[in-house]
Amino acid sequence: MPTKITMTVNGQSVTKEVEARTLLVHFLRDNLQLTGTHVGCDTSNCGACTILVDGNAVKSCTMLAVQADGSEVTTIEGLSQNGEMHPLQEGFREEHGLQCGFCTPGMIMAAVALLDRNPNPSEQEIREGLEGNFCRCTGYHNIVRSIQYAAKKINEPKKAVAS
Amino acid sequence: MTNYIGKAVKRVEDKRFLTGKGRYTDDIVLPGMLYAYIVRSPYAHAKINNIDTSRAEKMDGVVKIYTGKDIAESGINGIPTGWQVNFKNGDTMKEPPHPLLVADKARYMGDGVAVVIAESREEARDAADEIDIDWEELPAVASAKKATEDGAPLVHDEAPNNKCFDWELGNPKEEVDKAMKQAHHITTLEFTNQRVVPNAMETRAAIGQYEEATGKYTLYTTSQNPHLTRLLLCAFVLGIPEHRVRVVAPDVGGGFGSKIFHYAEEALMIWCSERLKRPVKWTSDRSEAFMTDAHGRDHISKAEMGFDKEGNVLALRVKTHANLGAYLSTFAPCVPTWLHGTLLQGLYVTPKINVDVTGVFTNTVMVDAYRGAGRPEATYLLERLMDTAALEMDMDPAELRLKNFIPPFDGVEQPGYQTQVALQYDSGNYHAVLKRALEMVGYEKFRKEQAEARKEGKLLGIGFSTYIEACGIAPSAVVGALGARAGLYEVGQVRVQPTGKVSVFTGAHSHGQGHETTFAQVVADRLGIPLDDVEIIHGDSDSVAFGMGTYGSRSLAVGGSAIVKSLDKIIEKGAKIAAHKLEASEEDLEFAEGKWTVKGTDKSIAFGDVALTAYVPHDYPEGVEPGMDFSSFYDPANFTYPYGAHVAIVEVDKDTGHTKLKRFIAVDDVGNVINPMIVDGQIHGGLAQGIGQALFEGAMYDEDGQLINGSYMDYTMPRADDLPSFEIDRTVTPCPHNPLGVKGAGEAGCIGSTPAVVNAVMDALRPFGIKKDLEMPLTPERVWRHMQS
Numbered sequence: 007m008p009t010k011i012t013m014t015v016n017g018q019s020v021t022k023e024v025e026a027r028t029l030l031v032h033f034l035r036d037n038l039q040l041t042g043t044h045v046g047c048d049t050s051n052c053g054a055c056t057i058l059v060d061g062n063a064v065k066s067c068t069m070l071a072v073q074a075d076g077s078e079v080t081t082i083e084g085l086s087q088n089g090e091m092h093p094l095q096e097g098f099r100e101e102h103g104l105q106c107g108f109c110t111p112g113m114i115m116a117a118v119a120l121l122d123r124n125p126n127p128s129e130q131e132i133r134e135g136l137e138g139n140f141c142r143c144t145g146y147h148n149i150v151r152s153i154q155y156a157a158k159k160i161n162e163p164k165k166a167v168a169s
Numbered sequence: 170m171t172n173y174i175g176k177a178v179k180r181v182e183d184k185r186f187l188t189g190k191g192r193y194t195d196d197i198v199l200p201g202m203l204y205a206y207i208v209r210s211p212y213a214h215a216k217i218n219n220i221d222t223s224r225a226e227k228m229d230g231v232v233k234i235y236t237g238k239d240i241a242e243s244g245i246n247g248i249p250t251g252w253q254v255n256f257k258n259g260d261t262m263k264e265p266p267h268p269l270l271v272a273d274k275a276r277y278m279g280d281g282v283a284v285v286i287a288e289s290r291e292e293a294r295d296a297a298d299e300i301d302i303d304w305e306e307l308p309a310v311a312s313a314k315k316a317t318e319d320g321a322p323l324v325h326d327e328a329p330n331n332k333c334f335d336w337e338l339g340n341p342k343e344e345v346d347k348a349m350k351q352a353h354h355i356t357t358l359e360f361t362n363q364r365v366v367p368n369a370m371e372t373r374a375a376i377g378q379y380e381e382a383t384g385k386y387t388l389y390t391t392s393q394n395p396h397l398t399r400l401l402l403c404a405f406v407l408g409i410p411e412h413r414v415r416v417v418a419p420d421v422g423g424g425f426g427s428k429i430f431h432y433a434e435e436a437l438m439i440w441c442s443e444r445l446k447r448p449v450k451w452t453s454d455r456s457e458a459f460m461t462d463a464h465g466r467d468h469i470s471k472a473e474m475g476f477d478k479e480g481n482v483l484a485l486r487v488k489t490h491a492n493l494g495a496y497l498s499t500f501a502p503c504v505p506t507w508l509h510g511t512l513l514q515g516l517y518v519t520p521k522i523n524v525d526v527t528g529v530f531t532n533t534v535m536v537d538a539y540r541g542a543g544r545p546e547a548t549y550l551l552e553r554l555m556d557t558a559a560l561e562m563d564m565d566p567a568e569l570r571l572k573n574f575i576p577p578f579d580g581v582e583q584p585g586y587q588t589q590v591a592l593q594y595d596s597g598n599y600h601a602v603l604k605r606a607l608e609m610v611g612y613e614k615f616r617k618e619q620a621e622a623r624k625e626g627k628l629l630g631i632g633f634s635t636y637i638e639a640c641g642i643a644p645s646a647v648v649g650a651l652g653a654r655a656g657l658y659e660v661g662q663v664r665v666q667p668t669g670k671v672s673v674f675t676g677a678h679s680h681g682q683g684h685e686t687t688f689a690q691v692v693a694d695r696l697g698i699p700l701d702d703v704e705i706i707h708g709d710s711d712s713v714a715f716g717m718g719t720y721g722s723r724s725l726a727v728g729g730s731a732i733v734k735s736l737d738k739i740i741e742k743g744a745k746i747a748a749h750k751l752e753a754s755e756e757d758l759e760f761a762e763g764k765w766t767v768k769g770t771d772k773s774i775a776f777g778d779v780a781l782t783a784y785v786p787h788d789y790p791e792g793v794e795p796g797m798d799f800s801s802f803y804d805p806a807n808f809t810y811p812y813g814a815h816v817a818i819v820e821v822d823k824d825t826g827h828t829k830l831k832r833f834i835a836v837d838d839v840g841n842v843i844n845p846m847i848v849d850g851q852i853h854g855g856l857a858q859g860i861g862q863a864l865f866e867g868a869m870y871d872e873d874g875q876l877i878n879g880s881y882m883d884y885t886m887p888r889a890d891d892l893p894s895f896e897i898d899r900t901v902t903p904c905p906h907n908p909l910g911v912k913g914a915g916e917a918g919c920i921g922s923t924p925a926v927v928n929a930v931m932d933a934l935r936p937f938g939i940k941k942d943l944e945m946p947l948t949p950e951r952v953w954r955h956m957q958s
Contacts, residue, residue, distance in 0.1 A: 025291070041196035042189015044422070046370045047455035051881035054370060082189035095187040099179055102846050105854065106681030107186025108193065108370040108422025133890040140881070142370050142423050143681045145857030145918075146889040148850060 011075040015040070016084025024071045030064075031055040033071035034081060042082040042111045046140065053139030056112035057081045063119035065112075065138070082111035085118070093156040094118060103152030105143035113139050117153050125161055127153070173690035173700055177846035181700070182685040191420045194374040194389050195452045202376070203232055205441065205451040206293035207434065208283040208300055209460065210275030213309035213532035213874020214322060217274060217302060220283060225299040230292030233445060234300070236283040237272030245269070245440065248433055249405040250497035251397075253652040254334045254506050254528065262334045263530075265325035267496035269406075269433045269440065274307070276324050276495035277534050278876055279460030281433060286441055286449055309532035309874035313492035314469045316531045324495055324530040333493055333528040334502060338510040339590045345523040348484035352475030356558040362546045363867040363945050364467035364492065366884060367539050369680075371422020372458045377438030378448040385413045386443070390435050392418040393428045393678050394718020397655065399710050401431040401499075407439060418708040421680035425858070426538035427462045428680065429720045430499035459879035464868055465539020467492035468505060468546050474519075474554040480564050482573050484521040485513060487550065493528050494535035501537045502528055507651050508543030508639070514588035515551040516599040516635050516812060517573040522589040532874040538720060540858055540919040544638040552634040552924035553942075556931065560939060566633050566928070567607055574599040574635075580905035585807070592639060594810045595912075597838070601900050603635055603814040606836040609896055610816050623936055628821040630933025634925035637812040640913035641726035643805035658804035659723070660715045661731030663692065663739055665797035667784035669777030671696065671703045674800075676716015677728030678708050681854075682915065683847045684724060690843050691729055691909065695736045697763030698776055714800055722913030725843065726809045726904065733908045734801035742797060743779045749790035750774050750782060809904045809912040813837035815856075815921035817929040826953025828864055828930055835897045835921065840904040840912030848914045852897055855918020861887040863926035867946045885946070 008023040015038060022037050034040045034057070043066060046054030055066040058080040085092045094114045097103065104110040113136070120127065120135040127135060132153050133146065141149060185191050222234045247267040255262050270281045283300060287293035308322040315321055316331040324331055339345070349355060376389040386409055392398050395416040403411040421428060434451050441449045453461065469490040475483040491505030510524040541548075559566035575586050580596035587593050615631060622629040642648060645656035662674040673692055677684055689703040696703075706712050719728075740760055747765035748755045751772055758765045766773040782789065783797040818832040835852060842848050865885035869878045878884045903910030923945070930947050934940070934955065943955055 027291070035196075039198075040189070041193075042191070044193070044371070045195070045454075046372070047881050049455065049880050049882050052370065052455070082187075086188060091187065098187055099183045102180065102850050104183060104186055105683070105850060106370065106423040107183075107191045107420065110186050111189050114187070129894065130890070133892075136889040140370060140886050140888070142368055142425070142858070142886075143854045144850060145853035145855075145887075145895065146892055147853040147895050149889065150894065 009072050011072055013074050013077050013079055015079045016081060026070070026072055028071045029067055030069040030071045030074050031066035034066060040081050040083050044108055044111060046109065053116060054109050054112040056115040056139065058115055058118065061122070063116050082114060085114065093159040094153070097152040097155035097159065101148050101151035101155050103144065103149045109139060109141045113141060113149060117156070120153070121157055121160060126157060173694040174843050176844070178686055178690055178700065178844055180683050180686045181689060182683065193371055193420045193422055194376065194391050197376060197389055199376065199378060199448040202448040202450055203286050203288065203445065204290040204293045205438065205449050206285045206297045207281045207451065208285065208297050210278060210280040210282055212275060212304060212306050213278045213311065214307040215275050216305040216307060217272065217282060218305055219303040221301040222283065225285065225296040228292065228296040228299060230288040231285060231296045232288065233286045234283060235270070235441065237268060237270040240268055240270045241272045245408070246406050248431060248496070249401060250501060251499045251654050252503040253654065254336050254502040257335050257337055262502060263325070263328040263332065264497060265327055269437045277532050278874055279534055280495065284437060284441065286445065311531050311533050311870035311872065311874045313467065313490040313529040313531055316529045317490065317527060324532055328530055331530040333497065333530055335527045336506045337523070337525045339522040339524055342523045345484050345486050345521045348521040349473065349475045349486060352483050353478040354476045354558070354562055355473055356554050356561055357473045358553055358557060358942055359471045360942055361944055362466045362468040362470065362549055364464050364536065365539060365862050365866045366459055366464055366868050367425040367427035367462060368886060369423030369425055369427055372453040372455060373428065373432065373434065373462060374450070374452040375435045375438045376448055376450040377442035379439065379443040379446065381446050385415065386439055387415045387417065388435060388439055389417045389419065391421050391428050393421070393424040393680060393720055394716065395678065395708055395710050396676060396716040397718055398431050398435060402436055402439065406436045415711045418678055424680045425540045426465065426542055426720060429718065430463055430537055456880055459884065460876060461534060463498045463535045463537035465536065466546060467536050470550055472550045472554055474558060476558060476562065480562060480569050480572055482517050482519045485519050487513060487524040489526045491526055491528050492531050492533065492536050494531060494533045496535055498535035498537035501535060503652065504538050504543045509547050511590045511592050512544050512547035512637065512639060513551065513590050515548070516575055516637055518575055519589065524590065533870050540855060541916045542721065544916065545859065545920045545923060548634065548636040548920050549924045553927060556633060556928035567603060567612065570603060570633065570635055571600060579902070593807065594637065595807055596902050596905050597810065597812055598900065598902055599635065599812060602812065602836045602838055605898060605900060606814040606816050606834050609834045609836070609898060615818065626823065628823055628933040628936065630819050630821065630929040630931070632817045632925045632928025632930070632932055634815045634921050634928065635813065636921040637810055638916060638920050639808040640722035640811060640916070641805055641809045642721045642723060643727065643808060645804050655717065656804070657717055658802050659717055659727040659731045660800065660802055661728060661735050662714055662800035663732060663735040665739060665780045667781055669698065669702065669780040671698065672706060673703060673732060674706045674713040675728050675732060676713055676718065677724035678719045680719070682719065682724060682851065683844070687725060687844045687847055688729060688732060691732060692736060695733065696776055697761060722811070722915040725909065725911045726907055726913050727803060727805055729909050729911065730805065730907045731801050731803035734803050735799040738799040738801065739797060742793070743776065745790050745793050746779045746782050747774045806906045809840065809907065811837065811839045811912040811914065811917050813917055813921050815925040817925040819926065819929040819933055821930060821933040821952060823956070826949035826956065828947055828952060830860060830893055830926065833860070833893060833895050833922070835895060835918065836899060837917045838900045838902050839914040839917060841901060841910035843911065849897060851914045852918040853895055855916060856895055856922045857887050857892055859919040859922030860892065860926055863923045863945055863947060865891065865946050
C-alpha cells in the first residue's frame with residue numbers, strides 16, 4: 007500500500023506517494039530526480055548517500071522515506087546558496103578533494119555536519135569524523151585539506167564580527 | 170594567461186560533481202525503461218539440472234525472464250579475451266567459452282544464470298526470489314596452486330589441471346641456476362600476493378537501448394574504454410553492426426582497472442533491449458560487485474635472489490602461479506606475464522633473471538588488471554627480497570639498493586637500458602629518488618630514534634621500496650607480437666570552431682583523472698588561447714572517432730600525444746592561412762601566444778582570425794582546404810617508465826599487533842608534469858590503495874569457493890583515520906620519446922607502497938629475531954600471532 011508523505015527537500019515542500027519499503031535514498035533519486043545523492047553499497051558502510059535530515063548527517067540508505075515524513079532534508083543539490091558554493095564545495099575544489107566525484111556529495115554532507123559539531127577540528131578529528139565515508143580515489147589526503155580550508159573560511163567572518 | 174603547462178590549474182570538471190550534477194550511468198532514466206536483475210549462482214561450482222521460472226513470470230511487473238538456455242539457443246558468442254599467451258611448448262592457450270548467462274553449470278559464486286526484467290527494480294528483485302533452480306553442487310577449487318594438482322576439480326573440461334597457459338621469460342633457466350650456484354647468499358621468499366577487490370565507489374551499471382525505427386543500439390556503461398567495449402560487442406559477442414552502435418561512458422565513478430573489461434552484463438542489456446524493444450537498465454549492488462567485478466593480484470610465488478659476498482645481485486629466479494578465475498577476462502592473460510615478468514629487472518643490474526608463470530583457472534571470479542596490474546606484484550616480490558636480503562646479510566637496505574641500481578641514463582645522450590626481460594627502459598636516475606627519500610625521512614636520525622625506542626620496548630620500523638613500471642603500453646606492433654589482439658595507440662581530434670573556440674575529442678576516458686583540465690592545459694598552452702576556450706570531449710563513441718581508453722597510466726603519454734599531433738597539424742595549416750593573410754612567406758612567420766607574427770615586425774594575425782578565415786575562405790591561399798579539424802592516431806615508440814622510491818615508518822603495538830602507519834614518504838619520477846595538483850592527487854590515491862593491500866584488504870574464498878568477505882562489513886577498506894598525511898616529492902626525468910615528455914602517474918603510488926609498508930612492519934618486528942615471512946594483509950591478529958610464535 008502506498009503511503010503519502012510530505013517533507014521539505016532543499017527548502018521546497020514535496021508530497022508524494024511511496025511504497026512503505028522505499029529507502030529515502032531511492033525516494034530522492036527516483037521520485038525527486040535528485041541524483042546527486044549516490045548509492046555506493048548495500049550495508050550502510052560507504053557514506054556516499056549521506057544527506058542532512060533535520061540538520062543531522064544521515065546515511066539515506068539506512069532510513070525509509072516514510073521515516074522522513076515531516077522532516078527537513080538537505081541534499082548536495084541544496085547546499086549552494088544564491089548560486090554561491092558552500093565553503094566546503096569551494097574547499098574541495100581549491101584543495102583537489104575530489105577525483106571521480108562519486109563519494110563527494112556524501113563526503114561533503116558528512117563534513118557539513120562535522121563542522122557544525124566542531125567548527126575547528128584538528129586533522130585527527132577530521133579523519134575520525136570521516137570514518138563513515140569511503141573515498142577510493144584521493145587517499146583522503148586532500149579531503150582533509152579541503153575541510154581545513156572550509157573550516158578556516160567559515161570561521162573567518164565570525165572572527166571579524168567578534169573583533 | 171596562456172601559459173598553463175606545469176601549473177596547478179583547478180579542475181574544470183569539479184563544479185558538476187560538487188553540486189550534485191554529475192551524470193553517472195545509474196542516474197540516467199530513459200522513457201519506457203525496464204529494470205534487470207540477474208540471478209546468480211550461490212555455489213562456486215554447480216550443475217544446473219533445471220530452472221523453473223513459471224511462478225516468477227506471473228509476478229507483478231515482470232516483463233520477461235531469460236535463462237542461460239535462451240542465450241545458448243540464440244547463437245550469440247560469449248565474452249572474448251583480448252590477449253593470447255600460449256603454452257611454452259607452443260600449444261594454444263586454453264580459452265573456454267564465457268557465455269553471457271550459463272546454461273549447463275556455474276563456475277564461480279556469482280556466475281549469472283538468469284535475468285529478470287520488470288517494470289521496476291523492486292519487482293525484478295522480488296520475482297528473482299521466486300525462481301526455482303535445481304542445483305547439483307560440485308567440488309570446487311579456489312587456490313591457483315591446488316587447482317593444478319592432479320585430481321583437483323576441473324573448472325573447464327577442456328583445460329587439464331586447470332592450466333590456461335604456462336610461460337617463461339628472461340635468461341635460460343640453466344644459466345640462472347648456474348649463477349645461483351655461485352651465490353654467496355640466496356634469499357628465498359614464498360608468499361601469496363593476495364587477491365584484492367578494486368572497489369570503485371560507483372558500482373558497475375549498464376543500460377541497453379535498441380530503437381527499432383532506426384535500427385540503432387545505444388549502450389550506456391561504466392567503462393574506462395567505450396570504443397573497445399563497442400568493438401568487442403559488435404565483432405565478437407553479438408555480431409551487431411558497429412556503425413549503428415553507440416557506446417557512452419558518461420561520468421564514471423572510479424575504475425582502477427575494474428572497468429576496462431567488457432563484461433557480460435553490457436552485452437546482455439543490449440541483447441534484452443533488442444528483444445523487448447525497450448531500454449533495459451542493470452545496476453550492480455555492492456554485494457554483487459564483490460562477487461562479479463574482476464579482482465586483482467592473486468599470485469602464489471616462490472622468489473629467490475642470489476648475491477655475492479659484497480651484496481651485488483647475481484641472479485633472480487621466480488616461479489608464479491597466477492589465479493585467472495573461472496573465465497578469461499579481457500586482459501587477464503597479459504597481467505601476470507607481460508606486465509609482471511617484464512618488470513622483474515626492477516631498478517637493478519641483475520645479470521640473470523628467469524621467470525616462470527602458470528596461468529590457472531579456479532572457481533573464483535575473474536582476475537584481471539587492478540591499479541598497477543602485474544607491476545605491483547613484480548615490485549612486491551623484488552622489494553621484499555631486497556629488505557629481507559639486507560636483514561639476512563646484515564646490510565643496510567637503502568645501501569643494498571643504491572649498490573645495485575642501474576646507473577643514470579637520459580635516453581638521449583645515453584641509450585635506453587636493455588633489461589634481461591624484454592624491455593628497454595627509456596630514461597632514469599634511480600639513485601636520485603632514493604637519496605631524496607632518505608633526505609626527507611632523515612634516515613640517520615630515524616635509525617637513532619628507532620634504537621632508543623627499541624630500548625623502551627617500542628616496535629618502530631622503517632621499510633623501503635623502489636619501483637619501476639612500464640606505462641602507456643605500446644607500440645601496437647610489439648604488443649601484437651606479444652599476443653595482444655588490439656592495437657594500443659590513441660586517437661586525438663582537434664576541431665577549431667569558426668570563432669576560434671576549440672573542441673578536442675579524445676579516445677582516453679576520464680573517471681577521476683581530470684583529463685578535462687590536464688588535456689585542456691596542453692591545448693590552451695600550445696595554441697596560446699585561454700583555457701576556457703577549450704572543451705575536452707570523451708566517453709561517447711558517436712562524438713569521438715575511436716579510442717583505446719584509459720588504463721596503464723597511458724592517457725597523457727599516449728592520448729595527450731595524439732592531441733599534440735593534431736595541434737601540430739592545426740598550427741601548420743594555420744601558418745599557411747596566416748602567411749596568405751599577412752602576405753608573407755610561411756618561413757618568415759613565428760607562432761607564439763596565440764598569433765602568427767612576421768619575424769622582426771609588428772605584423773601579426775590572431776589564432777581566432779585565422780580560424781574564421783578557414784571557415785569563411787573568401788580570401789584564401791590556393792590549394793588549401795577550408796576548415797580546421799584534424800584527427801591523429803598516435804602509436805608510441807616504446808613504453809614509458811616512471812619510477813620512484815617509497816619509505817614507510819610504522820609502529821607496531823606489542824600487545825595488540827596493531828600497525829600504526831606513522832609516516833609515508835614517496836618520491837616519484839613521472840617525467841614532465843602538466844598539472845602538479847592532479848599528479849599529487851593520483852599519487853595520494855595510489856598510495857592509499859597500495860597501503861590498503863599491505864594492511865587491510867584481501868578477498869577471501871574458502872575451500873568451497875565461497876567469497877566469505879564480500880561486503881563492506883567484512884572487507885576492510887582504508888578509512889581516513891587509517892592513513893597519515895603523505896609526504897611526497899618528485900624528480901623530473903623527461904620521457905625522451907613522446908612530445909610531452911610525460912611518463913604517467915596513475916599507478917605509481919599503488920605499485921611502490923605495498924612492499925614499503927610490509928618491510929617496515931618486518932623491520933619493527935626485528936627485536937623478535939628473523940622469523941618466517943608474514944602474509945598480507947598484516948592484520949593485528951597475524952602480527953600478534955607472529956610475535957607469539
